[in-house]
Amino acid sequence: MNLNWKGIPRDEIPWNPTIEESKCTGCKKCFEFCKHHVYRFDEKAKKSRVARPLECVVGCSSCKGLCEAEAISFPPLSMLADLLKSRGIDPARPA
Ligand code: SF4
Ligand code: SF4
Numbered sequence: 284m285n286l287n288w289k290g291i292p293r294d295e296i297p298w299n300p301t302i303e304e305s306k307c308t309g310c311k312k313c314f315e316f317c318k319h320h321v322y323r324f325d326e327k328a329k330k331s332r333v334a335r336p337l338e339c340v341v342g343c344s345s346c347k348g349l350c351e352a353e354a355i356s357f358p359p360l361s362m363l364a365d366l367l368k369s370r371g372i373d374p375a376r377p378a
Contacts, residue, residue, distance in 0.1 A: 301356050
C-alpha cells in the first residue's frame with residue numbers, strides 16, 4: 284500500500300468505492316478485477332464488499348465502469364483537487 288499520496292497520508296484521503304448494497308447483483312466483476320484487493324466477496328450474502336478501502340489507488344475508478352448494475356460510486360475528482368489546494372500542494376507533484 285502507498286502510505287501517502289502527493290505527500291498526504293493515505294488515511295487522510297477519503298478515496299474509495301462505495302457499493303449500494305441493494306443494487307449489487309453479486310456478479311463479482313469488481314472483486315475479480317481489482318488487483319489491489321479492495322473488495323472481498325461475501326459468499327453468504329452474495330454481494331461484494333469494500334474490505335480494504337485504503338488499498339484503492341487514489342484517483343482510480345476503473346471498476347465503476349464494469350458494474351452493470353451501477354452499484355459502485357466514487358467521490359468526485361474535484362474532492363482531490365480541493366484537498367490538494369487546501370494543503371498548498373502542487374497538483375503536478377508526483378504521486
Ligand atoms: S460489479 Fe457491481 S453488481 Fe457486480 S459484484 Fe461488484 S458491485 Fe456488485
Ligand atoms: S478504483 Fe481501481 S484500485 Fe480502487 S477498487 Fe476500483 S479497480 Fe481497485
